[in-house]
Amino acid sequence: MPQLSHTVPSSSARPRTRLFAGPPTVAQPVETGVDAGRLEPRVEEKDGYYVLKERFRQGINPQEKVKIEKEPMKLFMENGIEELAKLSMEEIDKEKSTKDDIDVRLKWLGLFHRRKNQYGRFMMRLKLPNGVTTSEQTRYLASVIRKYGKDGCADVTTRQNWQIRGVVLPDVPEILRGLAEVGLTSLQSGMDNVRNPVGNPLAGIDPDEIVDTRPYTNLLSQFITANSRGNPAFTNLPRKWNVCVVGSHDLYEHPHINDLAYMPAMKDGRFGFNLLVGGFFSPKRCAEAVPLDAWVSADGVLPACKAILEAYRDLGTRGNRQKTRMMWLIDELVSNHSSFSAPLTPFSKLITLITDLSDQIGNSV
Secondary structure (H helix, E strand, O other), X not given: OOOOOXXXXXXXXXXXXXXOOOOOOOOOOOOOOOOHHHHOOOEEEEOOEEEEOHHHOOOOOHHHHHHHHOOOXXXXXXXXXXXXXXXXXXXXXXXXXXXXXXXXXXXXXXXXXXXXXXXXXXXXXXXXXXXXXXXXXXXXXXXXXXXXXXXXXXXXXXXXXEEEEEEEXXXXXXXXXXXXXXXXXXXXXXXXXXXXXXXXXXXXXXXXXXXXXXXXXXXXXXXXXXXXXXXXXXXXXXXXXXXXXXXXXXXXXXXXXXXXXXXEEEEOOEEEEEEEEOOEEOOOOEEOOEEEEEEEEHHHHHHHHHXXXXXXXXXXXXXXXXXXXXXXXXXXXXXXXXXXXXXXXXXXXXXXXXXXXXXXXXXOO
């Protein structure tokens, strides 16, 4: 692997975006300065699922209430979708629980009800790490769309994903089985879940590639969904969470607007990644990801992801949905870290919390 620096030469005359992976200031061990009560996890495991503790339920948003009333992942992991698919839309709308199923909880299965403009039809978002599909998979997706005639179509999204439209509820169990047969899933692709892992769209053929991102995005997706079986450890986040693996200096993956971005970097002759965290882009606020001041080896990609997700899951707030993305947690903890001082970057102040969860995160280069 090439050594990265601030002055990596370009093999092309065209203007290029530089990938800065040179040495930042290394965070030193410090006291957290955060009230111990604030560091108490707000969720707890019950019967295999994570739920919000009762004492943290005051002032929560409506979506959190829906999750408390009924665990969304049960629609998949306990086959609730099979019974729901047998009901007519009229029967579903008579009960709040089943109405919330189709309007909210089915998003954990990647299904979005188009109640306003296409009542009774759904958009199904897949999980396609790095945007890769085989010819067999593409033919299957085309067969699903074709069934719905003029109501059936597909989108290619900005996160290298497919969304198929026109789906009706009675067909969902069969579609899910068909997806599994060709190695696809729509699981955990909506609402308060980790979204599709993004990588270099030219992975494997980019002449200026630093690293082939496909193995890493595949690993992340398999880990997050427990190999498409469902992973309730990460299905009750405070909000959606985006992750990417950068493969070249072109930054196709937009690392600065991801909650976690892996930036390729060498340390002591070993290949690995520096971490950026907290970025997001929304109509209400745009926040650029900041360096975590941590480097992980290739083997540390999953432990680092796990540690950061657990910190966000356990400590994130669940009130105003406009203020529950991970950067808001960073802001809060940094403002309470009065004992921290320059030159530490903002999120490096949270590294002391995250390292409690995973000792496989090291100092960055």
